[in-house]
Amino acid sequence: MxxxxxxxxxxxxxxxxxxxxxxxxxxxxxxEPPRTEGGFRLYTAxxxxxxxxxxxxxxxxxxxxxxxxxxxxxxxxxxxxxHVRDLIEHRLKxxxxxxxxxxxxxxxxxxxxxxxxxxxxxxxxxxxxECCPVLESIAKGSPTKENGxxxx
Numbered sequence: 583m584x585x586x587x588x589x590x591x592x593x594x595x596x597x598x599x600x601x602x603x604x605x606x607x608x609x610x611x612x613x614e615p616p617r618t619e620g621g622f623r624l625y626t627a628x629x630x631x632x633x634x635x636x637x638x639x640x641x642x643x644x645x646x647x648x649x650x651x652x653x654x655x656x657x658x659x660x661x662x663x664x665h666v667r668d669l670i671e672h673r674l675k676x677x678x679x680x681x682x683x684x685x686x687x688x689x690x691x692x693x694x695x696x697x698x699x700x701x702x703x704x705x706x707x708x709x710x711x712e713c714c715p716v717l718e719s720i721a722k723g724s725p726t727k728e729n730g731x732x733x734x
Contacts, residue, residue: 586615586624596633603633611636611650643673694719 593600606612612632615623632653639649648669655662694716701715 586626589623592625592630595630596637
């Protein structure tokens with residue numbers, strides 16, 4: 583009989599769900615482990631290490647395809663620093679682009695919030711608008727276009 587740990591214990595050790603572990607097997611990120619006579623999967627310490635690697639790589643924002651590539655590089659034990667650096671560079675560019683988009687979104691939301699505050703202050707002295715100025719602005723066109731920016 584093969585030695586190893588059942589999937590529930592592996593899930594506890596890695597912080598992953600049983601379904602996630604099965605998904606990784608299905609996607610080829612993790613080799614399907616041997617089974618007991620009763621059909622239970624038995625994972626080795628190496629499997630647990632690979633699952634932890636996959637989880638950490640996902641936390642860094644790597645896609646499953648990129649993680650698959652990293653696992654191949656890791657398994658081949660080749661001199662792969664350049665390749666890994668290129669993957670990280672690509673991921674870093676993506677993150678920086680997302681940060682830039684979020685910064686733009688934050689500025690638009692802050693401006694809308696300010697506009698709402700001003701409208702509410704003016705309305706306290708007597709209603710100035712039939713409709714919320716932010717809703718009017720959205721109805722006229724995307725608020726992201728007011729400053730020449732367009733999300734997308």
